[in-house]
Amino acid sequence: MCQKTPWTGIIKTMRLLYQKRRLLFKTLIINFLCIFLLLTLSYAQNTTLSKIETAYKNIDDASGNFIQISYIKELGKTQKFNGKFFIKGDKIRWQYFGKFSQVVYLNRKMLTVYDKTNKQAIQSSFTEDKYGQLPIALLSRMADIKKDFEITENKENTLILVPKTKMGNIKRIELVINENEFPIKSLKITDTMANIITVEFNNVKINTNLKDSLFNFTPREDDTVLQY
Numbered sequence: 001m002c003q004k005t006p007w008t009g010i011i012k013t014m015r016l017l018y019q020k021r022r023l024l025f026k027t028l029i030i031n032f033l034c035i036f037l038l039l040t041l042s043y044a045q046n047t048t049l050s051k052i053e054t055a056y057k058n059i060d061d062a063s064g065n066f067i068q069i070s071y072i073k074e075l076g077k078t079q080k081f082n083g084k085f086f087i088k089g090d091k092i093r094w095q096y097f098g099k100f101s102q103v104v105y106l107n108r109k110m111l112t113v114y115d116k117t118n119k120q121a122i123q124s125s126f127t128e129d130k131y132g133q134l135p136i137a138l139l140s141r142m143a144d145i146k147k148d149f150e151i152t153e154n155k156e157n158t159l160i161l162v163p164k165t166k167m168g169n170i171k172r173i174e175l176v177i178n179e180n181e182f183p184i185k186s187l188k189i190t191d192t193m194a195n196i197i198t199v200e201f202n203n204v205k206i207n208t209n210l211k212d213s214l215f216n217f218t219p220r221e222d223d224t225v226l227q228y
Contacts, residue, residue: 048159048177052145055183061088062182064204071196085201091215105217112217121219124228149173157185169193181206 068081081100086093094104105112111126145151149161154174161173169191178185182204189197219225 048153048157049146049151051177051179052183055181058206059182060207061086061210062204062206063087063208063210064182065202066094067200067202069198073194073196086210086214088210088212088215091212093215103217105215107215107217114217114223119220119223121217121223121225122228123217123225180204 063084063086066083066085068083069078070081071078081096082098083094083096085095090106090108092104092106094106096102096104101116103114103116105114106126109126110123112121112123114121145161148165148167149163151162152160154160157177159175159177161175163170171190171192173190174188176185176187177183182201184201186198186200188199
């Protein structure tokens with residue numbers, strides 16, 4: 001039969017201390033990893049944001065091609081469009097090619113939608129509630145997106161934007177960033193009715209000194225202009 005010695009209590013105490021230290025060490029490691037992960041995610045998000053903000057500081061104007069895919073949930077229908085866009089400050093020209101030949105002009109706060117086929121233009125003031133109808137207009141607000149949106153990073157180079165205040169029927173925007181001079185690769189807008197508009201940009205050129213006349217709508221003699 002083993003007999004207890006004066007060292008037995010000391011050994012037990014040392015074992016308990018050792019176990020507590022191991023537990024404390026593990027806890028510290030877990031806490032460190034959690035903090036490191038949060039900092040890494042925060043850094044990644046800030047890095048992606050900085051790509052946009054830095055790029056936009058160097059952009060005076062931009063032009064290129066786009067492909068737009070619109071899904072209308074209520075109709076269960078998807079439509080594909082393509083065209084060309086021009087941006088200069090808060091002025092935008094968004095031009096569709098093909099069967100639905102329309103040109104959309106946004107010159108500061110004046111919105112003009114010109115239907116070439118019907119020779120008809122509809123003009124109205126542009127307000128926050130019309131952003132869902134004109135997704136390209138969001139590109140003019142990307143220089144300071146933290147002001148307008150709550151931002152999270154879904155995956156590398158992809159940001160999820162949720163409007164801080166009401167922007168028409170926009171629910172969220174998925175923004176994909178690239179390494180080119182024009183930082184926006186694509187944007188995907190989901191509205192409150194579960195309709196989805198996806199726009200991809202390609203062949204984009206910046207700072208080509210676009211003329212102001214590109215953004216001014218001038219009706220022809222046989223055009224009808226309706227104002228609302």
